[in-house]
Amino acid sequence: MAHVETATESAPNGAASGGEVLSIQQRRWRKFRSFGRGYYSLLLLVGAYVLSFFLPLLVNNRALVVHYNGRTYFPAVRDLLDLPLVGQLGGTPFLSGEELGQVGNKSECDYRALKRQYQAEGKGNYVIMPPYPFGPIEDISVEGNEPFAPPLSRTEFGDVHLFGTDDRGRDVFARMAYGFQISFSFALLVATLSYLIGVPLGAVMGYFGRWFDLLMQRFMEIWGSLPFLFLIIIVVSIVRPSFFVLVLLLVLFSWLGIAQQMRAQFYREKTRDYTAAAISIGVPTRRVLLRHILPNSLVPIITFFPFAIVGDIGALVSLDFLGFGLAPPTPSWGEMVSIGMENLTSGYWWLVLVPLGALFVTLMLVVFIGEAVREAFDPKTFSRLR
């Protein structure tokens, strides 16, 4: 489709941009940037997501720097290097309290207490805490943390819980921030993987057709009529899934729409003249598929990508809300909401409003981006005749 539109649309658009010749991608990018709402949403979201990888340095109960008896430790940096799948590149972030001079504390060091201790001792040891000194998982077992502390409340040592704490005394702001990273990574992974499965499958179904298409269509019809949230809940209730297993579970159901969309596109594009021309001059099938048809079929699913992200984040939060999502104590928005809803009459409103506020903002940004992308890829200009 895009092929044809390029021919018809290039003249007026090219002229409008002062005679310089722009490729279709450049024109799309320019059009995208002209939608301020979408463009700034993109900048904000990409910025926030990149920043979220450095969360261990910004929001953490482990200190950035500990200087103790001439030795310097960087527990938060080790946290930062603790990567999923890859492992702990910087060694374990665990340092016991005794190692750093907290007498009798063999478990994880309480760095906020350590800071107070060093200040009181005045021996030249020091602790530098991250800007927000609470972690997402530390709970009531750490001295000073109270369950259901309201927003802006101070601990007995003067540290402020920005958005209060949950039922186990865990800091809501920290959990919200880490929850963003997890939800967004989750949605990106699910969407990308389902595209990687759906696009080639749909392409093969649409282009080659025949028995493969027939068979797959029946299969997809069955698969599509399954109550998928229901099935995921069944599976999750048997095996408490890790992050990646849950990703795969969602991919299992979300590739379907992509494949159907791609199938329809390839089915239509293979009858076009340019495809016939390419085949007749002897272009190999692989090249016809990848170089000729694919670029012309991608537009609808590219514009759908942001909306796929929206759906996947929503699905994760819904599953977490029901208690069938990521295994605790993973910071998750849905879990916070469910705690808040269970205690609705007790007035722990921040447990509902904070994570859902974060969800609203994130999803709004993604939808704004999606809307701008859609407009940018749409060659039609609105005109009303009357």
Next chain:
Amino acid sequence: MVEYFVRRLLLTIPTFLGSTFVVFLVVQLAPGGPLEQQIQALKRGGETAGAGLVGEQALPKDAIEELKRFYGFDKPIWQRYLIWLGVMKREAKSYRITPGKPRLVGDNERLILVPMGKSFALRNADDPSKPVGNWQWRQENDPETGAIRYRVYREAYSGIFTGDFGRSYRFRKPVMELIAERLPVSIQFGIISFVLSYAISVYLGVQKALRHNTPFDFATSSAVFMTYSIPGWAIGAVLLVLLATDRFFPIFPLGGFEDPLYAELTFFEKIWDRAYHFVLPTIAYTAGSFALLTMLMKNSLIDTLSSDYIRTAFAKGIREQRVIWLHAMRNSIIPITANIGYVIGIFFAGSYLIERVFDIQGIGQLSFEALVARDYPIVFAFTVISVVVSLIGSILSDLALAVIDPRIRFK
């Protein structure tokens, strides 16, 4: 055309079988099923009664056999599926019997096993001349001692094709009864929000299209995007906190479907009470689908408005309202009609999250709780209903399209 729809209907049968079988397989193969749960419960019960001395041996094999038979777990899975469908006979009633002693079966029928040569014959205990119907007997071994014992049973086709969805394990009631109790609530919400979301989205879509790129368009777009991106239950949760808890504005009830004293209210109070409880959940239900429909409506009307026949209509001097609502609408409404089936499916399948948030005892809650408790008959009944709804929904979409657009010819 008729042929097309008949074929579509017939094609739903293999799809139905396929998807119910998948669910059946997943649910039945999942560990921690009702059998295991019952055994656990029996063991726990035994422990408390028997002063902690009872271990693995506590549950007699006999009892396990009994449980297996009750749940149908003594048969391979494909047989269980066929039985569940109702195309294979199942042991509908089954009782132990001692030869020579009458056994009460059913309501007031008494059977007796009388010795006849080396074997036995089954007779009606009260009137030997009366036929025993389709009661049969068989010999089996006690799993515990290996001793020979006897059993009378009756086989029958009873499954979803005969309208029998089985009995709930937990409620000890036929599933259909349970669903019938809960369905009205869910249907009321479904219908109201279905009508509302179409009414709002058509009107709003038209207004947005007519005032494209005006402040009105931008303002409503934000609202539409918000409801599009956020799951309906989340909107419901926020509304509940803001408009029902004491912390903010306690205007609406905290949940539920009606006042606890509903039965004592007068007629008008009843209507008011319903409406009062309906507001927030209805918003949550409607929000999910109205955004998509509104945008579809807007975009397709914009497309139509720039076509030549609309220009012609305006050129002829027809009033604007008439052009829009009669000329343009006919074409613009097609895409949102195509979504009817999808929207119906959403109201049905997505409802348990909203029902959970608002604590509405509808079928969504019922099936969710059944899922957690592994109450299979309810889970399967819900699956059947939702698969059927989604299949019928997609046919309905096509049908609606064919009705509204005479150019569409399905082959």
